Structure formats: C-alpha cells, structure tokens
Amino acid sequence: MNRSAADLADLLARDAEAVCRHYLCEGHRVGNYWQVGDARNAPGRSMFVRLTARDASRPAGKWTDAATSEHGDLLDVIRESCGLKSFREVADEARRFLSLPRADPKAFSSHAGSSAPSGARVSARRLFAISQPIPGTLAEAYLRRRGIVDLDGLASLRFHPRCYYRPDRTAPTETWPAMIAAVTDLDGRITGVHRTWLDRDGRGKAPIDTPRRAVGHLLGNAVRFGVAGDVMAAGEGIETMLSVRSSMLTMPMAAALSAAHLAAMLFPAKLRRLYIVRDNDRAGDGAATILIGRGQAAGIEAIPLSPRRDDFNHDLRTHGIEPLRSMLKTQIAPEDVARFMPL
Structure with a gap:
C-alpha cells in the first residue's frame, strides 16, 4: 500500500x-x-x-x-x-x-452530543420549546447566587425542571433541573442548545461529572443577548457574559461556550468594534489572539477585556458590581462608555 x-x-x-x-x-x-x-x-x-x-x-x-x-x-x-x-x-x-x-x-449514537447535526438541531429546538422562562425558577436562583441579578430580556435562556442527563452510553438516564440556553446563528435560528444541570436546591451546578454540555451545530454560533449591531462583546461562558452585561445592559453580547468556538465565531455584517471578553488562561489568550487577527483582516476593531481573576464572573462575585463597572470603564472606548454605561 x-x-x-x-x-x-x-x-x-x-x-x-x-x-x-x-x-x-x-x-x-x-x-x-x-x-x-x-x-x-x-x-x-x-x-x-x-x-x-x-x-x-x-x-x-x-x-x-x-x-x-x-x-x-x-x-x-x-x-x-x-x-x-x-x-x-x-x-x-x-x-x-x-x-x-x-x-x-x-x-456511539446514544452518547450525549454525538448525534448527527441535523437531528441534533431538531432535538435542540424541541428542548428549548418545551422549557419555560427563567423567572421564579431554579435557574434564576442559580444566576442570582453567582451575582447576576438583572435578568430582564434574557429570551435566550430558559429552564427545564427534569432535563435528561446520561453520564455515558452504558449508564442509566437521570433527570436534573437545568438551565437551557439557545445557540443561534447570525439570523437568529436555533442551531443547538447548551445545558447547565443544577442542584435540586438551586445553590449551584448538579453534583455530576459533566454538568455542562452542548449539542447541535455550535461552531460560528453562540448564545446571544441582544441583536448585534456595529458594536458587541463576545466571550466564552454564559455566566461570564452575563456578568459583563450587568454593567452594560444595552450592549449586544454573545457567549460562544468555549475558547475554541470563540476563536471561530462568525462576525455580524454590520460589526465594526468587537470587545473580546477573555478568560484569564492560556486558552483565553489564544482565542483573543486569533480573534484580533481575524478582526483586523475583516476591518473590525477588536479590543480584549481582561478580568482581574479567572473570569469576569469571579470578579463580580468577589468584588461586586461597582468595582467591575469601574474596571470595564477603563478598558472600553470612551464613546462606548457614554453609549452603553450611562450614569
């Protein structure tokens, strides 16, 4: 041969x-x-x-x-x-x-996340459709315990009280409460879902091996908060982006769910300035470097935002909203401070 x-x-x-x-x-x-x-x-x-x-x-x-x-x-x-x-x-x-x-x-067909992309998209849309808005649910309690208290306008997040979880293809199926996030493309079509399984009292994530999993077509897409225009922010985790959003409620944001997917995110047609909400680790550095290069090639100004600790949710929980707001003011463009962070 x-x-x-x-x-x-x-x-x-x-x-x-x-x-x-x-x-x-x-x-x-x-x-x-x-x-x-x-x-x-x-x-x-x-x-x-x-x-x-x-x-x-x-x-x-x-x-x-x-x-x-x-x-x-x-x-x-x-x-x-x-x-x-x-x-x-x-x-x-x-x-x-x-x-x-x-x-x-x-x-391998029963392994979480391993189904064919087209079937996964259908399953993702079905799961999101049968889930409920998060006010008054364990998902709301979970986010509040992580310092995220302004939950208005989060249409991309829902809650399911008994979401299926299977540790591996040989294990029995379990059910846990879960926060369900819609992954969408640039046109707003649901291409996948991200599930965060929660402890039954809402105090944190469920005590299972992999409390976070996504399924569907993820690359280039994201969990979105607001409709992107000429300025937006993008990062990895949902809680990270909601923490930054707490200081800039009107700025459109996107959670790509991992450093790899953040580096490969697709740019909206009108985008002219992108804030890269990086995690403070090697993968976050790599994703920011790739996005800055891709942004320059596309005529988009890419500005990294850096946390003091591991990520911006860690900063929010440790220091509070006002110190986080003050820190972000020093990192974003002055015109965007006036536009997205009014007194």
Missing part, C-alpha cells in the same frame, strides 16, 4: 470520529466536532476536530487549537499523539489504523 500524504489524510477523514476516539481518547464529541486539549491528547477543550464535511472549504479531519493557533489534519494528530518523527512512521501508523476493523457507529 503506497499512498501519498493527501490520500492517507483523505482516507482518515472519511472516518474522522474513529480516528479521534482512537488517538484523542481524552476528548469527546460535541456536535459536529471532537473536542480535546491538544493534538497530543491532553485533557481540555481548546482543540476541535471537524468530524464531517460541510462544504469544500470546511472538510472533515481538519483541526484547530485555539490556545496555540496550531492547525492541521489527522496525519498531524497521529504524529503528535504517538510522538512520531518521520513521515514514514506516521504513514505506517496510519496504514495500520486503516486496516483495523471499525466499531459500529451506532454504538
């Missing part, structure tokens, strides 16, 4: 999920992507691998690491995860993998 690198990469991409499950076993499927720490199979969320092609410009098997800006194909995954040096070693390992019998893909 004598194949070129392009041929091998193409063959691997046809079974991208199997490649990821074999070489990147520390990760897991999230919608149409495999998410993991890096190409060396470290635990984490900053690297994402596309599992199925959407069009010629977005083929399966391509990956990007938001923390380091590295990117590549599945041959690079094999090289890095196995610690190989020469292309001959990588090619031999790829050929060995391609000769292995494949597990039945249906065996």
